[in-house]
Amino acid sequence: MIENYNKALQWIHNHTLPEQGIIVSSQEKIPYLEVTGYLIPTLLDAGEINLAEQYADFLAYMQRPNGSFAGPDGREYIFDTGQALRGLNRVAKKWKRFKPAAKRAADYIASSVQSTGQIPAIYDGVITENVHVFILPVLVEAAEVLNNLDYKQVAQRALHYYKNQPDILESNLLTHFYAYILDGFIDMGEEEFIRPAIEKIFKKQKRNGSISAYPDVKWVCLTGLTQLGIVAYKLGMTEQAQKAWKFCAKHQNDSGGFYGSVGRKAQYFQDAEISWANKFFLDAFHMYGHPGKLESKKLCLLNSDEWHAAIVSQKVEDITQKIRQNQFPVWVKPFLNHSIPGDSFFEIGSGTGEISAILGVYDRKVHLLDYSQDNILYAEQLFQQLKLEGKFYCGDMFADFPIEENEVDWTFSSGVLEHYSDEEIINVMQKSATISRKGVMCLVPNRNALFYRIGKHKMESEGKWTYGYENPKSTMKPYFKAAGLKNIQEYSVATQHTLELWGKDYPEIKEFFGSLSKAELDGLNQGYLLFTYGEK
Known part of the structure; x- marks a missing residue:
């Protein structure tokens, strides 16, 4: 297990652009600000303080004047800004110089939330606006880091809106996006609200640990599976979570990276190693990996x-x-x-x-x-x-x-x-x-x-x-x-x-x-x- 972990971490090092952040994928080697942002907590948990600081410096430099962060297509996304804020929140606790950037990002997100609580999206295709639930815990954390309770109130307003959407827990989404929604609700304290949905989806978990990317397909989204494992672990479903992680570990490439999906007729980055797959793989290991999981990475004082x-x-x-x-x-x-x-x-x-x-x-x-x-x-x-x-x-x-x-x-x-x-x-x-x-x-x-x-x-x-x-x-x-x-x-x-x-x-x-x-x-x-x- 530790070998898989170290390989995944090394992949991040190998695919970090000099003095910038992480790339989109092995086929699109341009910086991805969203993933750069939410990799920062992962790197700090792994003891990679210098790399986390590099990522944060890059984000502060790349932030738009209105506080937002753009996707690889150059468009400003609220979700991407939320993941950048996820990283800025963590580093702002350690280095005060990042607080202004965190505040600008939090202000941008808060101002984007409508009076009803809805957070509008500009997505096309398979991505749903409901993934914005995943940024709500980030706003709550910003309220603490930046000492501004207004952010928490905005997050609670948005939580009320999305919790009352009739289709919010429908599982016909790609598991990657569905897990964003479930994880966001958990971190907002809504474990019992989403527990039935989690138990339902894990009833479909195969003996090898996999869960289909969509209800009507046989291929697996590796990122989504790892994320679902994280959600399951937070609900105490340890055995199911570890089975999911082990399935992903078996499909790790020699490079340490992961294709977006595997299996016959796979359709989600099936030929590209995507950077966010490594983020969630490492996060899962930090949560429920083998005891002493980082002993070969993190050096300790000697007796x-x-x-x-x-x-x-x-x-x-x-x-x-x-x-x-x-x-x-x-x-x-x-x-x-x-x-x-x-x-x-x-x-x-x-x-x-x-x-x-x-x-x-x-x-x-x-x-x-x-x-x-x-x-x-x-x-x-x-x-x-x-x-x-x-x-x-x-x-x-x-x-x-x-x-x-x-x-x-x-x-x-x-x-x-x-x-x-x-x-x-x-x-x-x-x-x-x-x-x-x-x-x-x-x-x-x-x-x-x-x-x-x-x-x-x-x-x-x-x-x-x-x-x-x-x-x-x-x-x-x-x-x-x-x-x-x-x-x-x-x-x-x-x-x-x-x-x-x-x-x-x-x-x-x-x-x-x-x-x-x-x-x-x-x-x-x-x-x-x-x-x-x-x-x-």
Whole structure:
């Protein structure tokens, strides 16, 4: 199941236009604003935050002056605008800059609803005006996001209108459009109103999980089937929902995409992979996929045993020998440059203890804290072999530090803070400043280091990344300022090391780096690690 999921998600990546949104289909490779919009919540649920933000930026750019969004034919559609708003609502909760675009879209939809509650349509052919029920929950959400209850009142007016249409639950529609209507009613709290219709249509579900696209045909609309599965799941019909999803999964193409329909005499995009099919396939999996469904996609924090296994790749004796032979990591240099012999250091997340040991060699007094007992034991052995003194603590950096206020000169961390949220980083920084007489220093991966980012992305996509969740930083200055630190300095280090993650096998890249002066390299800010220093 996870393989189907990953393939479907990769299809979206492969069919996203650069700096724009998703295409219509494999045969019509132009942007589709409607699907771009309602893919945004799907992408956020999948952890694809950057792509979701790209889609939202594209929507904000493409929005018409009146707040609407156009279809691939250039005409303005209320339904399409509603799906764009679906995405804008979600990103507006995360990034306030999208609220104006969301408001314009919500205003356009609200102004289009007639006094009776009807939402007029300009559709031709098989698409019914009743699909507008699917945008009503979006208006309700906009009322909350934009703090405007008028949108909710408009949605309720339209709900009353469509609920009282005599043909509203007739199932002679393509399942794709019929599911829009049913899903909209559910999200408006009308589960019992549509339950009989859902139960009726699932009585026709075949043993293989399929449901015919229309009552009088044998072929299947894959998108409609997946949507009906979502509706069924919302009503507690889990077994029927999963059977529908599995049928669609069996008809997934090698590319990760789906034709609009399958079966003899299929007539709905039967030869084209359509982008909205992947949206609903992923949504269904998010709802009722296998437990742990995203474990291979979404990286998590490592526990203490996992962290010890990830960072300890050498015997203690090997690191001891390297230090004795003056083989020091270049990123130790800033700690030495910004301190003097006799200074005391408290290291948070000390890992193997290598950096603190080198500081000890240069007459710094060191205290080491790590949440892995194995790491602490490893570091103690290292110090014993080097005949160095140190104080060791096994504990959580989010608990009280085992150090009193102003007890040490410096507190530092290396490769630690990038694993945590902004709030958690600020908490640690503030405590670090409290116990330090002189200031705080830290090293985190540099977001601007291109070759590090390429290497990290490659290892993650290949399942070879062993360090769990890691969010590289372009600057740490805001966190230092939040901790009340002054005279903040920041620069990247270990420029050559970044090629170890990706690029060392390309002679032309190594040659280019070798041709640059130190000043040029420093100016490019391509060091693997970002060093930040602040004084009290």
